[in-house]
Amino acid sequence: MGKEEKKPDKILMVSSSPHLVSSSTSRRIMFEVIIGCLPAVGAALYFFRGQAALILIACVASALITEWLFNVVRKKTRTIGDGSAIVTAVILGLSLPPTIPTWAAAIGTVAAISVGKMVFGGLGCNIFNPAMMGRAFLMACFGTMMTTWIPPVQEQAAILQVRCDAGQEIAAVTEATPLALAKQPIKDAANNNKIKKATPLLVNQKLKAMFLGGTSGSAGETSALFWLIGGIFLLYRRTITWHIPVAVLGSAILFATIPWLFDTFYIGPSGALEFGEAQIYANPLVHLFGGGLMMCAFFIATDPVTCPLTRWGRILFGIGVGSLIMLIRLKGGYPEGVMYAILLMNAMTPLLERWTRPKPMGGHSSRE
Amino acid sequence: MAVLTTENSEKVSRRYTFRRGIHPSEHKNLTESVPITRAVLKAGSVVVVPMLQHIGAMCKPTVEVKQEVTTGQIVGNSEAFVSAPVHSPVNGVVKEISPQPHPSGRKVISAVITVGEEQPTEQEWRKLPGSYDPDKYDHETIIKSIREAGVVGMGGAAFPTAMKLTWNPKRPVHSVLVNGCECEPYLTSDHRLMTESPATIVAGVQLAIKACGAKRGIIAIEDNKPDAIEKIHAAIEDIDNIQLAICQTKYPQGSERQLIKAVLGRVVPTGGLPREVRVVVINVATAAAITWACLEGRPVTERIVTVTGQGIKEPGNFLVSVGMLLSDLIEQCGGLTDTVEKVLLGGPMMGLATPHLNVPILKGTSGITALSRNETNLAEETACIRCSRCVDHCPLGLVPTQIAHAIKARSLDVALKYDLLACIECGSCAYVCPARIPLLQYLRAGKAMARIAKEQEKPRQTEAGSKSRE
Numbered sequence: 001m002g003k004e005e006k007k008p009d010k011i012l013m014v015s016s017s018p019h020l021v022s023s024s025t026s027r028r029i030m031f032e033v034i035i036g037c038l039p040a041v042g043a044a045l046y047f048f049r050g051q052a053a054l055i056l057i058a059c060v061a062s063a064l065i066t067e068w069l070f071n072v073v074r075k076k077t078r079t080i081g082d083g084s085a086i087v088t089a090v091i092l093g094l095s096l097p098p099t100i101p102t103w104a105a106a107i108g109t110v111a112a113i114s115v116g117k118m119v120f121g122g123l124g125c126n127i128f129n130p131a132m133m134g135r136a137f138l139m140a141c142f143g144t145m146m147t148t149w150i151p152p153v154q155e156q157a158a159i160l161q162v163r164c165d166a167g168q169e170i171a172a173v174t175e176a177t178p179l180a181l182a183k184q185p186i187k188d189a190a191n192n193n194k195i196k197k198a199t200p201l202l203v204n205q206k207l208k209a210m211f212l213g214g215t216s217g218s219a220g221e222t223s224a225l226f227w228l229i230g231g232i233f234l235l236y237r238r239t240i241t242w243h244i245p246v247a248v249l250g251s252a253i254l255f256a257t258i259p260w261l262f263d264t265f266y267i268g269p270s271g272a273l274e275f276g277e278a279q280i281y282a283n284p285l286v287h288l289f290g291g292g293l294m295m296c297a298f299f300i301a302t303d304p305v306t307c308p309l310t311r312w313g314r315i316l317f318g319i320g321v322g323s324l325i326m327l328i329r330l331k332g333g334y335p336e337g338v339m340y341a342i343l344l345m346n347a348m349t350p351l352l353e354r355w356t357r358p359k360p361m362g363g364h365s366s367r368e
Numbered sequence: 369m370a371v372l373t374t375e376n377s378e379k380v381s382r383r384y385t386f387r388r389g390i391h392p393s394e395h396k397n398l399t400e401s402v403p404i405t406r407a408v409l410k411a412g413s414v415v416v417v418p419m420l421q422h423i424g425a426m427c428k429p430t431v432e433v434k435q436e437v438t439t440g441q442i443v444g445n446s447e448a449f450v451s452a453p454v455h456s457p458v459n460g461v462v463k464e465i466s467p468q469p470h471p472s473g474r475k476v477i478s479a480v481i482t483v484g485e486e487q488p489t490e491q492e493w494r495k496l497p498g499s500y501d502p503d504k505y506d507h508e509t510i511i512k513s514i515r516e517a518g519v520v521g522m523g524g525a526a527f528p529t530a531m532k533l534t535w536n537p538k539r540p541v542h543s544v545l546v547n548g549c550e551c552e553p554y555l556t557s558d559h560r561l562m563t564e565s566p567a568t569i570v571a572g573v574q575l576a577i578k579a580c581g582a583k584r585g586i587i588a589i590e591d592n593k594p595d596a597i598e599k600i601h602a603a604i605e606d607i608d609n610i611q612l613a614i615c616q617t618k619y620p621q622g623s624e625r626q627l628i629k630a631v632l633g634r635v636v637p638t639g640g641l642p643r644e645v646r647v648v649v650i651n652v653a654t655a656a657a658i659t660w661a662c663l664e665g666r667p668v669t670e671r672i673v674t675v676t677g678q679g680i681k682e683p684g685n686f687l688v689s690v691g692m693l694l695s696d697l698i699e700q701c702g703g704l705t706d707t708v709e710k711v712l713l714g715g716p717m718m719g720l721a722t723p724h725l726n727v728p729i730l731k732g733t734s735g736i737t738a739l740s741r742n743e744t745n746l747a748e749e750t751a752c753i754r755c756s757r758c759v760d761h762c763p764l765g766l767v768p769t770q771i772a773h774a775i776k777a778r779s780l781d782v783a784l785k786y787d788l789l790a791c792i793e794c795g796s797c798a799y800v801c802p803a804r805i806p807l808l809q810y811l812r813a814g815k816a817m818a819r820i821a822k823e824q825e826k827p828r829q830t831e832a833g834s835k836s837r838e
Contacts, residue, residue, distance in 0.1 A: 021747070309769065
């Protein structure tokens with residue numbers, strides 16, 4: 001047998017099957033999410049210019065540095081290349097008010113990466129969405145900074161003009177967010193029971209701006225459209241499945257519509273059902289396009305690490321997030337509820353997974 | 369030739385598919401239009417016939433060293449119920465009987481036979497003899513012929529076919545499902561067999577139906593093999609009790625449970641056999657082997673093997689003697705390329721990687737896949753990001769990542785609670801995993817742990833039982 005002489009022994013690799021893998025990798029998933037964020041990042045840069053850019057740069061840089069430091073200190077392989085820190089930083093940065101000082105944004109990101117992710121063991125081990133952890137941290141530490149809102153630069157000039165003409169002293173141009181506007185009548189109604197009749201809700205007139213951009217709010221919250229574009233990209237790439245976005249948006253719009261309907265229809269003097277202008281509750285579309293709902297439905301709630309593994313688990317998770325958001329927005333103390341809704345439902349994830357464990361084809365194997 | 373319509377008819381049904389599963393790229397174009405040729409065994413070379421080529425009891429050698437053997441002579445047999453004899457594929461002399469490398473990785477007692485100068489004339493396998501009449505055979509003679517010929521499941525599992533088809537009035541069989549799906553990427557041996565020798569397969573199905581007393585046979589083919597569908601359809605046209613089912617192309621369509629679900633809509637209970645839902649599943653290659661066993665008493669000494677992958681210089685489909693060494697077969701295909709990384713016995717999804725080429729082709733080896741570096745997975749395992757793709761694609765509806773986590777933590781209880789033992793080892797979970805976690809490897813390790821735990825538990829239980837009796 002002269003075979004061995006003819007060809008030097010080739011070392012063959014041995015491993016367990018399967019020997020094929022799909023082309024998708026964790027890294028690719030993370031970068032797809034980042035690409036999905038790009039329309040909203042573009043919008044943030046367009047509406048808030050340098051302020052948004054500084055916040056995003058601060059967030060990304062501090063996220064990478066924090067993760068790298070953790071890797072070094074814990075003597076683990078470097079994981080900053082996997083892209084997950086950038087995703088967290090971008091989501092957090094876009095959820096912050098554009099007026100926040102850069103150092104505060106950086107501190108929030110450090111908290112998000114360290115307390116939110118790395119202390120649990122890094123990527124895949126955290127219980128809570130790191131970006132929302134960071135935001136909650138900032139909310140607790142720097143409450144005022146986190147609730148001061150400015151309109152986009154395009155609007156600022158006009159407002160300045162108006163106020164100067166009126167002879168007002170201008171320190172800074174602040175403006176309530178659409179959701180705060182939507183909240184006001186609810187608060188009023190609860191406090192003094194006096195409803196200003198025949199004043200159509202201010203916020204309903206802002207719908208177009210809320211969809212296309214141009215209202216005050218977090219850096220990435222000014223436009224629902226750009227998140228929708230990014231979300232559709234993720235769905236198209238199958239980076240996320242439809243379950244969570246549909247459940248979040250569906251339940252949110254359901255719970256926004258019910259009180260609005262009760263507000264709109266009333267029993268008139270003749271005893272018939274009559275249709276009028278809603279006095280307290282804003283148009284459901286305000287809640288759909290307002291605040292961080294779109295971002296939440298496609299980018300935050302769909303964070304694979306902190307949402308359930310099973311299909312039904314994901315649907316229940318989405319319904320929970322959507323209804324909690326509306327509960328906080330309509331009945332809670334804050335005009336916006338995305339952050340707390342996400343964190344609460346993250347805590348429910350293990351339980352949801354246990355409840356919705358799929359039954360294997362052929363039934364559970366009998367335990368011996 | 370009958371024209372295939374897109375409508376369902378009594379003869380052809382387009383049942384759909386099972387839930388979940390994956391769509392790996394097929395790479396079948398490497399060999400699907402290459403006709404089957406005979407792999408030549410040179411005089412003086414050796415064949416290795418392992419005593420274990422099936423699930424069940426190992427055979428005992430029935431020949432001695434230096435004894436002359438003829439083609440088809442039994443060289444190993446067993447008295448055990450679940451077993452199948454092994455035969456010499458050639459005329460030659462037994463060189464030695466000793467433990468030899470086996471695809472499973474262990475060494476198995478094998479008869480090493482030196483191929484003699486004079487070989488019998490090549491046997492016809494494409495056409496049936498003109499005198500074939502299925503009504504001549506009754507179930508006892510069919511089962512006896514199958515058993516003597518050593519027919520085992522040739523799709524890969526290698527379960528003795530005689531056992532599977534046993535006539536048992538207490539557990540009757542309604543349908544014989546014939547698996548021509550070949551969902552495994554790269555492999556085309558069943559595909560070529562169906563296009564080149566449909567009559568043999570159909571005759572085998574008729575015999576299998578008779579053997580187990582079934583009412584009908586259904587040949588299931590994936591819709592990515594239109595030529596095979598056409599040929600089989602033409603062959604079953606005049607036969608009343610055989611139907612054709614066209615399945616969607618999806619992995620693992622050829623898995624027993626998935627196929628029964630797709631074609632008949634029945635679900636085999638976890639841990640149960642297809643017989644519980646009155647079905648028996650055989651592979652098309654097994655059907656062909658049944659035909660030759662019954663018609664001519666020809667034992668399983670040859671089978672069709674696809675040699676494929678970018679690691680092979682000249683991929684093709686071959687009629688190979690069982691026992692031929694991998695190195696000889698690969699040499700006939702021009703050898704391995706320089707970029708070869710893995711050589712697999714079987715296809716890339718379920719095949720066994722072999723570290724060396726001195727292992728023989730077994731009855732259940734349907735293909736040799738030599739994967740080059742860029743075809744296979746060499747990435748390192750990273751952290752699970754809980755993307756739930758393994759859950760979304762597991763054809764059995766398991767939660768592979770949680771089972772794997774439980775096994776990593778050595779908590780077998782949790783793994784068993786999550787139905788570890790229901791896993792069919794198709795590998796869909798590891799295929800889709802973006803973190804490159806070898807999920808199936810963990811699950812296999814878990815199954816091994818469960819097996820060991822069960823073995824250790826048994827004597828303890830009997831001890832406890834005897835104590836309590838005292």
